Amino acid sequence: MDFDFAPTLEGQAVTLRPLVPADRDALHAVASDPLIWEVHPMPTRWQRPVFDALFDETMADGGGMAIHDRASGVLIGSSRFSIRYAQPGEAEIGWTFLARSHWGGATNRDVKRTMLAHALRFVDRVIFRVGVDNGRSRRAMEKIGGVEIRRWSDPAKPHVREHVVYAIDKAGFATGPLA
Secondary structure, three states: OOOOOOOOEEOOOEEEEEOOHHHHHHHHHHHOOHHHOOOOOOOOOOOHHHHHHHHHHHHHHOOEEEEEEOOOOOEEEEEEEEOOOOOOOEEEEEEEEEOHHHOOOOHHHHHHHHHHHHHOOOOOEEEEEEEOOOHHHHHHHHHOOOEEEEEEOOOOOOOOOOEEEEEEEHHHHHHOOOO
């Protein structure tokens, strides 16, 4: 069974659908808040040229997902499925960001639960790369049952900070905090 990188998914609080080129401006409006990126390894992603590079990479890589608040239909962020940095039997969920209006509640948990349920139909384990200094995202990963399995860095990109790689496998998902 081949991984479906372009599903439409319904969570309790969110709807996820494939990202399309026409989403660029609306998604930048969400991403243009510098506070979203203050502890991120790429803290300048709120700037239009930096955001555009991320958007272009997402479109080229495939797997980009627009996140909508299910109740209002408003675009509130983005995430991505990828296998670029994954090992055999794995997929990655990453590049996730949400409007600050959706921080601190159930939205991130719902996004991850919904995406994990989809991905684990195709792979045994899902990984998440988080900047080593991004305490906010690292705590969020641990709250949803992510287990640190390795560190990651890209020697070809020395400007990219070291990352912690977390994983959630099928058993951990079935019995963990997102079950």
